[in-house]
Amino acid sequence: xxxxxxxxxxxxxxxxxxxxxxxxxxxxxxxxxxxxxxxxxxxxxxxxxxxxxxxxxxxxxxxxxxxxxxxxxxxxxxxxxxxxxxxxxxxxxxxxxxxxxxxxxxxxxxxxxxxxxxxxxxxxxxxxxxxxxxxxxxxxxxxxxxxxxxxxxxxxxxxxxxxxxxxxxxxxxxxxxxxxxxxxxxxxxxxxxxxxxxxxxxxxxxxxxxxxxxxxxxxxxxxxxxxxxxxxxxxxxxxxxxxxxxxxxxxxxxxxxxxxxxxxxxxxxxxxxxxxxxxxxxxxxxxxxxxxxxxxxxx
Amino acid sequence: xxxxxxxxxxxxxxxxxxxxxxxxxxxxxxxxxxxxxxxxxxxxxxxxxxxxxxxxxxxxxxxxxxxxxxxxxxxxxxxxxxxxxxxxxxxxxxxxxxxxxxxxxxxxxxxxxxxxxxxxxxxxxxxxxxxxxxxxxxxxxxxxxxxxxxxxxxxxxxxxxxxxxxxxxxxxxxxxxxxxxxxxxxxxxxxxx
Numbered sequence: 001x002x003x004x005x006x007x008x009x010x011x012x013x014x015x016x017x018x019x020x021x022x023x024x025x026x027x028x029x030x031x032x033x034x035x036x037x038x039x040x041x042x043x044x045x046x047x048x049x050x051x052x053x054x055x056x057x058x059x060x061x062x063x064x065x066x067x068x069x070x071x072x073x074x075x076x077x078x079x080x081x082x083x084x085x086x087x088x089x090x091x092x093x094x095x096x097x098x099x100x101x102x103x104x105x106x107x108x109x110x111x112x113x114x115x116x117x118x119x120x121x122x123x124x125x126x127x128x129x130x131x132x133x134x135x136x137x138x139x140x141x142x143x144x145x146x147x148x149x150x151x152x153x154x155x156x157x158x159x160x161x162x163x164x165x166x167x168x169x170x171x172x173x174x175x176x177x178x179x180x181x182x183x184x185x186x187x188x189x190x191x192x193x194x195x196x197x198x199x200x201x202x203x204x205x206x207x208x209x210x211x212x213x214x215x216x217x218x219x220x221x222x223x224x225x226x227x228x229x230x231x232x233x234x235x236x237x238x239x240x241x242x243x244x245x246x247x248x249x250x251x252x253x254x255x256x257x258x259x260x261x262x263x264x265x266x267x268x269x270x271x272x273x274x275x276x277x278x279x280x281x282x283x284x285x286x287x288x289x290x291x292x293x294x295x296x297x298x299x
Numbered sequence: 300x301x302x303x304x305x306x307x308x309x310x311x312x313x314x315x316x317x318x319x320x321x322x323x324x325x326x327x328x329x330x331x332x333x334x335x336x337x338x339x340x341x342x343x344x345x346x347x348x349x350x351x352x353x354x355x356x357x358x359x360x361x362x363x364x365x366x367x368x369x370x371x372x373x374x375x376x377x378x379x380x381x382x383x384x385x386x387x388x389x390x391x392x393x394x395x396x397x398x399x400x401x402x403x404x405x406x407x408x409x410x411x412x413x414x415x416x417x418x419x420x421x422x423x424x425x426x427x428x429x430x431x432x433x434x435x436x437x438x439x440x441x442x443x444x445x446x447x448x449x450x451x452x453x454x455x456x457x458x459x460x461x462x463x464x465x466x467x468x469x470x471x472x473x474x475x476x477x478x479x480x481x482x483x484x485x486x487x488x489x490x491x492x
Contacts, residue, residue, distance in 0.1 A: 267468070
């Protein structure tokens with residue numbers, strides 16, 4: 001019995017399909033770290049992990065795989081994800097890009113599916129547009145906490161599967177000009193965004209379920225457009241009403257004639273192999289001593 | 300000049316798992332198409348014609364580059380009109396110069412890559428027949444002339460897969476499409492060269 005035998009109901013070829021698949025995970029914080037972990041558990045073989053940030057102490061309430069020792073050395077979130085994945089799949093093909101995802105476009109273009117776990121509406125829309133241009137299914141997850149005054153707080157979120165040709169995040173009303181404008185006006189003054197591990201986990205697990213349906217569906221004709229609402233107070237994940245309303249809707253926001261890179265010219269392309277990733281720099285001597293003395297471990 | 304295509308189905312003994320970069324600038328070439336579009340193309344190509352033994356059409360695609368990979372991203376399909384087939388019993392289908400002119404205009408006007416497509420049926424990765432190879436080499440370079448910013452080529456479909464070749468310009472070798480991806484639920488990937 002191999003370690004993946006218990007998921008063999010995904011299909012006779014599912015192990016090979018998952019192994020050869022490459023997914024992009026944009027944002028390796030609370031949501032994305034769950035996705036990376038679960039994808040590795042499932043045996044997905046290829047990863048393009050993009051996040052420019054390093055772990056901070058306030059991330060440790062939810063960043064799967066992150067430790068206090070990582071905080072001490074300002075470990076990049078992509079390095080934590082890579083360590084997490086390698087712990088389950090030592091031969092995984094991992095590209096860790098500690099830059100804005102837009103600077104890793106060539107790596108993301110080659111992904112089979114992209115999962116976005118980012119904060120803003122603008123970034124979500126850009127990611128979705130990028131994915132559509134390259135005929136890549138995009139799965140978006142996000143959560144928020146709303147202050148209800150005397151009634152307390154509402155933990156909520158959404159999971160959206162945006163397949164090329166199917167309704168997009170604008171079609172379903174999740175991204176609107178008003179929301180983008182509100183976000184732009186509040187830019188730089190958003191303060192800390194409340195995040196908790198359990199709701200991130202619910203959303204990420206749901207996204208991994210959709211990812212599995214895109215790669216190896218275990219039942220016929222799963223929906224191409226998925227818009228699920230999470231209510232963390234009630235503990236429910238429900239279909240948004242627009243999922244049914246938009247069943248046969250043709251997306252007008254991302255027409256097919258937008259595929260490809262704008263103004264592409266074959267005569268100007270050099271087509272060079274991806275440069276080999278530079279080895280991770282060794283931790284400095286004082287970082288290693290500090291970790292050892294502070295009891296945070298050092299390997 | 301018309302384009303002619305052999306009618307007989309021919310399935311090449313191509314190892315679906317064979318790896319390797321295509322010839323020409325050391326690139327890998329991936330062709331991606333939505334499953335709905337591919338299904339519509341197959342349905343169209345299966346339609347009987349009054350006298351032609353098979354149907355042909357053109358796929359327009361956008362292009363993108365990613366390191367050493369050329370991505371061909373299918374956008375749309377246009378069938379050859381019934382009246383643009385010419386009577387020629389020696390081949391499966393012969394189409395008029397007008398049909399090719401229209402496709403060339405499409406390439407120029409919308410800056411798209413154009414792929415001639417026809418179908419052999421059967422299962423597995425198909426292959427070009429000798430007639431296909433001869434005719435592709437004759438008329439695909441005409442697209443390169445009018446829209447040199449893009450690559451152009453030809454694709455043959457089976458009931459389950461596809462196979463294709465790309466013209467990068469008039470001089471370079473014509474590499475085969477390395478990988479195909481049918482984007483749907485589920486995504487289907489296969490190696491073709």
